[in-house]
């Protein structure tokens with residue numbers, strides 16, 4: 227990869243800013259398993275306050291955040307309702323069933339990332355010895371596989387209402403909740419008003435090198451802290467990385483609007499190209515899924531051709547590829563990406579696909 231490479235594989239590839247590196251070098255630290263790391267404590271209380279929840283917990287990744295949350299809500303044999311395209315269901319190794327014995331009940335995900343709440347209601351099990359106990363509803367905002375779509379406030383509230391009316395908890399995989407808040411122009415706390423827990427990533431669009439934060443009430447966070455420990459996530463002088471997280475939540479949220487504008491610009495440019503199908507109006511945040519509609523080129527060949535032209539993006543599923551804008555990609559870069567596309571689509575494939583990695 228050269229310095230000129232434009233990396234659209236994910237927003238996870240974003241690198242820490244100079245300000246983050248400075249804050250990391252200067253961070254006061256202590257042993258966080260003793261609860262004595264002042265920088266971790268500060269990050270946790272800032273996030274809890276920002277999201278209007280009683281408490282927060284710094285964890286190593288979005289996967290750990292979701293897993294610790296699900297296992298803090300559900301016992302072995304409990305059932306969790308979630309979408310069949312949810313990241314928790316598709317891309318986290320089935321950790322909640324592998325490690326916690328939690329039974330997943332996947333429901334169809336609508337194109338806008340929502341679940342039909344009538345179907346959620348009718349899928350909740352009756353109290354019968356044949357059935358698992360349904361104890362959790364998990365939703366995702368923004369929804370990755372739905373193309374970064376935002377679930378609006380009304381839907382978030384309604385999901386909480388269905389869950390609570392039936393004695394379930396609501397967990398939100400908010401890996402990109404800040405993107406949703408910026409795109410919807412609403413406070414992130416408002417999106418989580420009815421949520422019992424949420425996991426938010428610092429190391430995606432916000433650019434921190436490592437980490438996620440989970441939020442909820444104090445009892446939940448106490449259970450999640452124990453869960454984090456058994457998952458091997460009790461870290462020590464973690465203030466070094468939490469310091470970058472503090473910069474992320476204070477300095478990097480508003481600029482997500484630039485990533486969203488760049489994603490829209492990319493989608494609009496792609497929509498003009500023969501052989502590519504995408505609806506730019508559905509691009510609400512930083513993620514663009516688009517379909518390659520050509521018989522003479524596979525998504526892996528397109529990806530490999532783009533790589534030779536200095537642009538990285540991954541094939542996703544079927545004939546779809548995914549591009550994710552991020553802090554390392556400028557509006558001018560999007561022009562370069564579109565030029566590269568025009569050139570690669572003009573060629574007849576033939577690029578070496580052996581190193582292409584699939585996402586999704």
Ligand code: TLP
Pocket residue numbers: 235236237238286287288289290292313314317366368369370399401402427438585
């Ligand atoms: N998504 C990643 C990876 O799956 C490759 C990506 O590039 O989009 N929830 C959602 C909605 C996510 O998109 C992800 C990561 C996670 C959770 C997990 O976060 P990490 O990678 O920090 O464990």
